Amino acid sequence: xxxxxxxxxxxxxxxxxxxxxxxxxxxxxxxxxxxxxxxxxxxxxxxxxxxxxxxxxxxxxxxxxxxxxxxxxxxxxxxxxxxxxxxxxxxxxxxxxxxxxxxxxxxxxxxxxxxxxxxxxxxxxxxxxxxxxxxxxxxxxxxxxxxxxxxxxxxxxxxxxxxxxxxxxxxxxxxxxxxxxxxxxxxxxxxxxxxxxxxxxxxxxxxxxxxxxxxxxxxxxxxxxxxxxxxxxxxxxxxxxxxxxxxxxxxxxxxxxxxxxxxxxxxxxxxxxxxxxxxxxxxxxxxxxxxxxxxxxxxxxxxxxxxxxxxxxxxxxxxxxxxxxxxxxxxxxxxxxxxxxxxxxxxxxxxxxxxxxxxxxxxxxxxxxxxxxxxxxxxxxxxxxxxxxxxxxxxxxxxxxxxxxxxxxxxxxxxxxxxxxxxxxxxxxxxxxxxxxxxxxxxxxxxxxxxxxxxxxxxxxxxxxxxxxx
Amino acid sequence: xxxxxxxxxxxxxxxxxxxxxxxxxxxxxxxxxxxxxxxxxxxxxxxxxxxxxxxxxxxxxxxxxxxxxxxxxxxxxxxxxxxxxxxxxxxxxxxxxxxxxxxxxxxxxxxxxxxxxxxxxxxxxxxxxxxxxxxxxxxxxxxxxxxxxxxxxxxxxxxxxxxxxxxxxxxxxxxxxxxxxxxxxxxxxxxxxxxxxxxxxxxxxxxxxxxxxxxxxxxxxxxxxxxxxxxxxxxxxxxxxxxxxxxxxxxxxxxxxxxxxxxxxxxxxxxxxxxxxxxxxxxxxxxxxxxxxxxxxxxxxxxxxxxxxxxxxxxxxxxxxxxxxxxxxxxxxxxxxxxxxxxxxxxxxxxxxxxxxxxxxxxxxxxxxxxxxxxxxxxxxxxxxxxxxxxxxxxxxxxxxxxxxxxxxxxxxxxxxxxxxxxxxxxxxxxxxxxxxxxxxxxxxxxxxxxxxxxxxxxxxxxxxxxxxx
Numbered sequence: 001x002x003x004x005x006x007x008x009x010x011x012x013x014x015x016x017x018x019x020x021x022x023x024x025x026x027x028x029x030x031x032x033x034x035x036x037x038x039x040x041x042x043x044x045x046x047x048x049x050x051x052x053x054x055x056x057x058x059x060x061x062x063x064x065x066x067x068x069x070x071x072x073x074x075x076x077x078x079x080x081x082x083x084x085x086x087x088x089x090x091x092x093x094x095x096x097x098x099x100x101x102x103x104x105x106x107x108x109x110x111x112x113x114x115x116x117x118x119x120x121x122x123x124x125x126x127x128x129x130x131x132x133x134x135x136x137x138x139x140x141x142x143x144x145x146x147x148x149x150x151x152x153x154x155x156x157x158x159x160x161x162x163x164x165x166x167x168x169x170x171x172x173x174x175x176x177x178x179x180x181x182x183x184x185x186x187x188x189x190x191x192x193x194x195x196x197x198x199x200x201x202x203x204x205x206x207x208x209x210x211x212x213x214x215x216x217x218x219x220x221x222x223x224x225x226x227x228x229x230x231x232x233x234x235x236x237x238x239x240x241x242x243x244x245x246x247x248x249x250x251x252x253x254x255x256x257x258x259x260x261x262x263x264x265x266x267x268x269x270x271x272x273x274x275x276x277x278x279x280x281x282x283x284x285x286x287x288x289x290x291x292x293x294x295x296x297x298x299x300x301x302x303x304x305x306x307x308x309x310x311x312x313x314x315x316x317x318x319x320x321x322x323x324x325x326x327x328x329x330x331x332x333x334x335x336x337x338x339x340x341x342x343x344x345x346x347x348x349x350x351x352x353x354x355x356x357x358x359x360x361x362x363x364x365x366x367x368x369x370x371x372x373x374x375x376x377x378x379x380x381x382x383x384x385x386x387x388x389x390x391x392x393x394x395x396x397x398x399x400x401x402x403x404x405x406x407x408x409x410x411x412x413x414x415x416x417x418x419x420x421x422x423x424x425x426x427x428x429x430x431x432x433x434x435x436x437x438x439x440x441x442x443x444x445x446x447x448x449x450x451x452x453x454x455x456x457x458x459x460x461x462x463x464x465x466x467x468x469x470x
Numbered sequence: 471x472x473x474x475x476x477x478x479x480x481x482x483x484x485x486x487x488x489x490x491x492x493x494x495x496x497x498x499x500x501x502x503x504x505x506x507x508x509x510x511x512x513x514x515x516x517x518x519x520x521x522x523x524x525x526x527x528x529x530x531x532x533x534x535x536x537x538x539x540x541x542x543x544x545x546x547x548x549x550x551x552x553x554x555x556x557x558x559x560x561x562x563x564x565x566x567x568x569x570x571x572x573x574x575x576x577x578x579x580x581x582x583x584x585x586x587x588x589x590x591x592x593x594x595x596x597x598x599x600x601x602x603x604x605x606x607x608x609x610x611x612x613x614x615x616x617x618x619x620x621x622x623x624x625x626x627x628x629x630x631x632x633x634x635x636x637x638x639x640x641x642x643x644x645x646x647x648x649x650x651x652x653x654x655x656x657x658x659x660x661x662x663x664x665x666x667x668x669x670x671x672x673x674x675x676x677x678x679x680x681x682x683x684x685x686x687x688x689x690x691x692x693x694x695x696x697x698x699x700x701x702x703x704x705x706x707x708x709x710x711x712x713x714x715x716x717x718x719x720x721x722x723x724x725x726x727x728x729x730x731x732x733x734x735x736x737x738x739x740x741x742x743x744x745x746x747x748x749x750x751x752x753x754x755x756x757x758x759x760x761x762x763x764x765x766x767x768x769x770x771x772x773x774x775x776x777x778x779x780x781x782x783x784x785x786x787x788x789x790x791x792x793x794x795x796x797x798x799x800x801x802x803x804x805x806x807x808x809x810x811x812x813x814x815x816x817x818x819x820x821x822x823x824x825x826x827x828x829x830x831x832x833x834x835x836x837x838x839x840x841x842x843x844x845x846x847x848x849x850x851x852x853x854x855x856x857x858x859x860x861x862x863x864x865x866x867x868x869x870x871x872x873x874x875x876x877x878x879x880x881x882x883x884x885x886x887x888x889x890x891x892x893x894x895x896x897x898x899x900x901x902x903x904x905x906x907x908x909x910x911x912x913x914x915x916x917x918x919x920x921x922x923x924x925x926x927x928x929x930x931x932x933x934x935x936x937x938x939x940x
Contacts, residue, residue, distance in 0.1 A: 007488040035803045056823075071571055086476040097487030099542040162666055163641065197633065341660065342608055358471060
């Protein structure tokens with residue numbers, strides 16, 4: 001494709017995306033596609049001759065659009081906001097267009113230095129302790145895994161330089177609460193720890209980790225000859241917005257020399273609100289921290305920020321330095337390839353740059369504040385309605401709810417819960433995620449799509465009240 | 471930003487990218503930026519009020535463009551082609567614009583099924599054995615790490631479900647040649663193996679792994695009570711295009727029950743040429759395979775394909791299944807979240823779809839063939855010139871070369887090599903990567919940027935002859 005052909009088709013696609021976003025309210029939220037609906041429409045072999053942009057555009061419209069869930073829809077209340085702001089879409093377009101590959105600093109000085117500065121900007125506005133240094137990773141799953149690998153190597157005094165984890169005589173132990181994201185367990189297992197080495201710490205009535213229980217487990221493990229290695233705390237847990245008490249956990253981590261990772265993947269965005277920063281107090285004791293601007297903030301997937309207190313340790317664990325990657329500026333500059341798993345790197349900082357500059361911090365704060373206020377409003381409606389219950393403290397924008405008609409419990413309650421939420425979800429009018437809490441189904445309402453207004457939340461509440469009456 | 475504002479700025483950026491690509495020959499290839507050149511121009515704090523698209527565009531022009539290395543330049547002969555074709559740029563734009571997040575099949579049926587089909591298309595045109603199933607990962611570094619984690623778990627009968635790698639009594643061993651990419655060692659170390667467990671197998675004069683030496687090492691390790699776990703073979707090694715003999719390695723892997731991973735990250739693109747598929751003979755014995763369409767093929771970083779023979783094993787190692795990720799279609803569909811590290815996934819298959827449809831296989835084959843012929847042409851020129859040497863068999867598009875004036879050797883030769891290559895690189899007229907081979911510096915010429923013609927390669931050869939005369 002020549003630059004001039006790119007110009008023509010590019011304009012069409014920009015318009016197509018603008019039309020898609022402008023008209024998104026007319027679409028259903030969650031897909032009702034049948035398995036194989038897309039596969040059946042795609043030829044089993046690629047074309048040998050070039051096809052036309054027109055045909056491709058038609059297929060986007062007829063094959064792709066009817067078979068996606070519309071995450072950017074204002075009535076999307078599922079999982080967490082996965083906001084792809086139009087500013088960030090354009091920043092990412094520039095990244096692909098420039099075709100940069102950050103193997104090392106010299107391979108794209110602007111890629112590295114823009115990333116450094118964006119990490120500093122985010123650090124400033126989020127109240128992240130000054131001594132930490134950050135890098136962009138793809139997802140929190142990867143960041144957590146990297147944190148646990150870093151923990152493993154600090155705890156074993158760099159076993160990777162010798163016989164690896166298998167040569168260690170002491171079992172290395174990891175601690176986290178049951179309200180942690182599934183990626184914590186996955187990261188631990190992938191890093192080579194076994195299920196026997198993962199300990200689930202009990203939570204209190206707010207679903208927050210109980211520090212005294214953590215310390216008890218640590219002491220038990222020490223008595224058994226095991227070695228406490230890492231604690232993963234969550235601020236704003238996926239299911240209930242659990243906020244583990246960082247100061248007490250930090251004290252314990254210091255005392256027993258545990259790696260202290262803080263997972264604020266979703267909730268980290270709220271750190272740009274001064275009135276919410278108290279949830280993150282105690283961060284200064286952390287060894288590592290992850291937050292995902294590709295969620296609520298709108299920086300477009302993938303853009304996960306990983307901050308560490310000791311970048312030298314990270315580099316010792318992650319570094320490779322063959323001759324073909326050495327350049328004359330080594331030592332004067334940051335080599336981000338040594339701060340994570342992949343060697344190649346996209347210019348992901350452009351997404352953040354476009355978002356922060358074109359929106360400005362004040363507008364971003366207003367939007368995040370709007371979402372928290374909408375959640376508080378809905379919480380009030382539910383609390384004032386008989387038969388409805390809010391099951392979690394609404395600290396940010398997620399509500400865990402049940403409708404409990406008189407006397408309904410156990411399996412019958414589960415059936416009722418799944419019936420009303422599935423009715424709304426399958427209608428296409430809104431989407432919320434059913435999930436388990438204390439062994440029973442409940443419904444998560446996660447508020448924060450870019451375009452979700454108070455009217456949308458009022459509409460959701462009306463849909464809910466209607467659905468439970470059938 | 472409203473859809474209408476997006477439309478206007480989007481058109482400007484499409485034009486800006488088209489202009490950048492159309493005028494790329496007027497730019498220097500490798501950046502001559504000084505450390506901190508970009509940092510010094512970026513404010514230390516983010517703006518609180520919105521900035522204008524015009525200011526952002528001006529900064530792209532004045533801060534970013536002068537401080538990047540132009541990977542898409544026709545005179546880029548460094549590392550490997552990291553082609554970002556304009557077709558793929560647009561496919562990726564649609565991905566950001568739709569803002570899909572593939573947490574599970576239902577979250578975006580089209581994301582999953584388009585990916586399945588694109589993996590099948592690539593499998594067909596690349597001659598990848600039918601029984602393998604594929605998934606898109608970010609990079610070969612990650613794919614290799616996943617392969618070694620999979621090897622670890624098969625070899626230990628799922629130690630992750632018990633005490634992890636640290637509870638294993640036998641040392642698990644990994645084998646690869648010194649011509650393997652640095653990511654193999656890194657992947658092994660991150661997966662929890664130690665340096666003591668990584669064994670470097672000697673290579674022959676073509677830099678290919680010697681199977682008899684591999685078997686000897688395996689037998690030694692078995693005698694010492696260690697457990698051979700995995701062999702990583704390379705087809706088209708980074709430095710010299712080494713091609714390890716897959717059939718013999720496959721035989722050994724079967725006999726000693728090793729996981730057999732094939733790294734064809736760069737060279738895998740050449741599999742679309744029937745006349746090059748012989749290099750990949752023996753793939754049918756592999757447990758896993760990685761190739762990167764984001765390199766030579768042009769699918770825009772990041773787009774690394776990972777194929778496995780036993781997807782069920784992959785899912786057992788990588789799976790997590792909390793309640794909030796369960797949906798009613800589970801079991802009937804592919805859940806790609808369980809095929810890799812990250813939970814969230816971008817719609818990366820769009821890049822491949824756009825590239826394959828708008829170019830068609832025939833044009834892609836012609837371009838790859840053109841690059842191989844250009845490499846052969848340059849090889850002939852060098853072989854016919856006194857004092858110049860080609861150090862590797864030119865199997866695809868990479869030449870390893872030295873200029874050896876009469877009598878020059880050892881440190882003096884290194885100085886000469888670095889002098890002439892640095893002269894060309896710092897002039898901005900072309901870029902090649904200096905690297906070590908057999909303990910001495912040499913120069914890698916990697917041919918295959920999207921727009922590199924025979925005239926460009928002739929120009930490079932002229933520059934080289936000129937540079938050595940100073």
